[in-house]
Amino acid sequence: xxxxxxxxxxxxxxxxxxxxxxxxxxxxxxxxxxxxxxxxxxxxxxxxxxxxxxxxxxxxxxxxxxxxxxxxxxxxxxxxxxxxxxxxxxxxxxxxxxxxxxxxxxxxxxxxxxxxxxxxxxxxxxxxxxxxxxxxxxxxxxxxxxxxxxxxxxxxxxxxxxxxxxxxxxxxxxxxxxxxxxxxxxxxxxxxxxxxxxxxxxxxxxxxxxxxxxxxxxxxxxxxxxxxxxxxxxxxxxxxxxxxxxxxxxxxxxxxxxxxxxxxxxxxxxxxxxxxxxxxxxxxxx
Amino acid sequence: xxxxxxxxxxxxxxxxxxxxxxxxxxxxxxxxxxxxxxxxxxxxxxxxxxxxxxxxxxxxxxxxxxxxxxxxxxxxxxxxxxxxxxxxxxxxxxxxxxxxxxxxxxxxxxxxxxxxxxxxxxxxxxxxxxxxxxxxxxxxxxxxxxxxxxxxxxxxxxxxxxxxxxxxxxxxxxxxxxxxxxxxxxxxxxxxxxxxxxxxxxxxxxxxxxxxxxxxxxxxxxxxxxxxxxxxxxxxxxxxxxxxxxxxxxxxxxxxxxxxxxxxxxxxxxxxxxxxxxxxxxx
Numbered sequence: 001x002x003x004x005x006x007x008x009x010x011x012x013x014x015x016x017x018x019x020x021x022x023x024x025x026x027x028x029x030x031x032x033x034x035x036x037x038x039x040x041x042x043x044x045x046x047x048x049x050x051x052x053x054x055x056x057x058x059x060x061x062x063x064x065x066x067x068x069x070x071x072x073x074x075x076x077x078x079x080x081x082x083x084x085x086x087x088x089x090x091x092x093x094x095x096x097x098x099x100x101x102x103x104x105x106x107x108x109x110x111x112x113x114x115x116x117x118x119x120x121x122x123x124x125x126x127x128x129x130x131x132x133x134x135x136x137x138x139x140x141x142x143x144x145x146x147x148x149x150x151x152x153x154x155x156x157x158x159x160x161x162x163x164x165x166x167x168x169x170x171x172x173x174x175x176x177x178x179x180x181x182x183x184x185x186x187x188x189x190x191x192x193x194x195x196x197x198x199x200x201x202x203x204x205x206x207x208x209x210x211x212x213x214x215x216x217x218x219x220x221x222x223x224x225x226x227x228x229x230x231x232x233x234x235x236x237x238x239x240x241x242x243x244x245x246x247x248x249x250x251x252x253x254x255x256x257x258x259x260x261x262x263x264x265x266x267x268x269x270x271x272x273x274x275x276x277x278x279x280x281x282x283x284x285x286x
Numbered sequence: 287x288x289x290x291x292x293x294x295x296x297x298x299x300x301x302x303x304x305x306x307x308x309x310x311x312x313x314x315x316x317x318x319x320x321x322x323x324x325x326x327x328x329x330x331x332x333x334x335x336x337x338x339x340x341x342x343x344x345x346x347x348x349x350x351x352x353x354x355x356x357x358x359x360x361x362x363x364x365x366x367x368x369x370x371x372x373x374x375x376x377x378x379x380x381x382x383x384x385x386x387x388x389x390x391x392x393x394x395x396x397x398x399x400x401x402x403x404x405x406x407x408x409x410x411x412x413x414x415x416x417x418x419x420x421x422x423x424x425x426x427x428x429x430x431x432x433x434x435x436x437x438x439x440x441x442x443x444x445x446x447x448x449x450x451x452x453x454x455x456x457x458x459x460x461x462x463x464x465x466x467x468x469x470x471x472x473x474x475x476x477x478x479x480x481x482x483x484x485x486x487x488x489x490x491x492x493x494x495x496x497x498x499x500x501x502x503x504x505x506x507x508x509x510x511x512x513x514x515x516x517x518x519x520x521x522x523x524x525x526x527x528x529x530x531x532x533x534x535x536x537x538x539x540x541x542x543x544x545x546x547x548x549x550x551x552x553x554x555x556x557x558x559x560x561x562x563x564x565x566x567x568x569x
Contacts, residue, residue: 041399048402061412110298133506140316224392226509259398266390
């Protein structure tokens, strides 16, 4: 889990220093185009979110914020149901983090530290989830969720989101624990710790940053999920489900405000886990 | 690894096995069951209704078309991004951060971001107007302009989901020993040859996972389509949603779900077969 982005492809960068200036210009131009390709739509939806009704219908538009005001965003948040949906999204994502780490990390630890019969069957089960469009599985759950009283609750939504995040959490924590030498643990046993104490005092502190990255991914998976959340809620909608519902009838600037709120956590979280991104996905995609 | 097996690993995996059983395997069986049942007996009625629906062939065509266009573009674009980033002398970390931001953005938000760009009084039209190419606001996302709507959805999908391909490919590139490429360089291989004969074959396992992940998700495409085109562009997952939520017909919705799963499994099987790597070819 130590690979950072800066270690990437060192020899190429050494050669880069000798690139002829025409090729370097080409490289920087291409890079600028790619960065603009990513950033420009985010910038425009932000302008739409803070521009209000006036900004949306201004014609022709300038690329500078002409109608920027926080008031229009506040107006969106004050609409009945928006704040509730935001809170529901946070609850569902929080529960997803909790469940996927609590269920996934022990499994990852078992896979990393023990060899046992059925190990491969378990791996297969986890990998099998990859080949299925998981959110679609929310369809038949509607009936049983109504019966169990889980329908239309953030808790019910978080259960499906945990199915999405759990395999990921198990695989990532497996390699996380494999990276921590078992000798450390054995030393703690020698000093009289029980297995559980050794885990808490020795392994857990070392694994914490990787676990945090896993948790953040689980959060983002739940925060962004649209299909299952829309199927399983009616009044207690998550933010994505709420936005999907009002898509047809709400004015454009409200839609942009909703889109912008959906984007913010992603940008911050990707920044927070950027060091782990490549290590984590390298593992999870195996 | 300890020599003897104890009960501990089983206790550790048991909760997640129970959970996946309850919320993955059982719903999976339920979906298949639901799709084949009408009333109390087994029948193909749901499938008949699905196939005879006006939107069905459109949804199949649109979903396949979108997947066939979007997935290859994403792989090529991600390879280009990875190559360019690796050549940067400075600012590589921030470039990578920006390129991977869309990784955390939902398809719904991606659709809304592109809506801001492409709506009638949006920024694309403003730019075209400033260049004198159009006289006033033009609609790109209506039923009358199916092709521009298609390209808008494809662009939003490429914008959003190239990042995940990029991350998987970079993680794969890190595993390839640089000595291989350096050796080839000493023997006079040009950059393109090195890329084609060394990097690409060694990248096959990563390409495989990226393709499986992206293709499965592409057949599920839904919210980005709704955000940009509403009902004007039927796709399979959108039809499943409509039958479930608007028509309250769970049977036909399940039939759509089974169809999507069958297509996803078939695509996964094809990738596993076509891109399989023999163990001795691994880096």
